[in-house]
Amino acid sequence: MTILELKQGIFKENEVTADGIREEFKAKGKLMINVMSSPGSGKTTTLVRTIEHLKGIVRVGVMECDIDASVDAETIEANGGKAIQLHTGGMCHMDAAMTKQGLDAMGIEDVDICFIENVGNLVCPAEFDTGAAINVTILSVPEGDDKPAKYPLVYEVSEVVLINKMDAIEIFDFDVELAKKRILACNPNAKIFCISSKKDEGFEPWIEFLKSRLKEAEAIQHE
């Protein structure tokens, strides 16, 4: 018996592909943003609102990833975004190879910011680098303020956390300060914005964040 030693991380190839995607976006002065959350936290609704706020200023594309459906992509298209639906074929997360396929199918020449709506799940999307430059997690009020304590990884890798469904705060015993404290314990640098996608409230800081990061990306490209 001969033993061949590999000693390599299983995610190595994915990391290489992801870095390649990041380089490509950087060279083009565009942004890719990966949006993660539990099912039903408001990813699609938040993206639709975000497209509204950016209308006429920033061209938005969305890659919708679902195990098997295309309602979300239709919703985005109906609201003026460019959308493509990816089916993960039973898989519970997106990886960089799937992102690449999606980008090829969608074409990013006429898009400035490309969002990925990842599969609704707080565990494995956090473990697989999609090639996005920015990770965002949405935590919605009905889910409870303990999610960051239970699923720390997704918050560790997220630069931005949107606390959504703030209009429902009276109904649920969701402690915003405690949730913020728990998020910051996972990632001390996380930017936390409270929003209501339904009522279109609290979007300014999030939209400003997107505009300024896009400006930075464009500035780097022109250097």
Added chain:
Amino acid sequence: MHELGVTFYILKDVKKVAEENDVKKVNYVTVEIGEVSTVIHDQLIDCWNWARKKEEVTKETEMRIETLEAVTYCEDCKGEYRTVEYGKTCPYCGSEHTYLLRGNEFNIKEIGVDDDT
């Protein structure tokens, strides 16, 4: 089903290494999994035993799993302790300023092949 996705990564890597080394048949593949990695061992093996049939070279490849201990480091007292037992709170000083040193790994360690192939 997280394990299925991971299985395909392993399958691809094993196939690649086998090709590079001109191996026709792989007897076993050993993977190292950290204690706090989210993969469920039994499910991974079930997925593997199903997926391995897709490639000639892995048709009868047995999967072996080795567990790597998870260790957390305390920034306040500089102590190290077993993550699985104590979680985020340092058992020596009670601090929560702790971070995972290791235990999140997911590596392919080695593959075994017959000498005559």
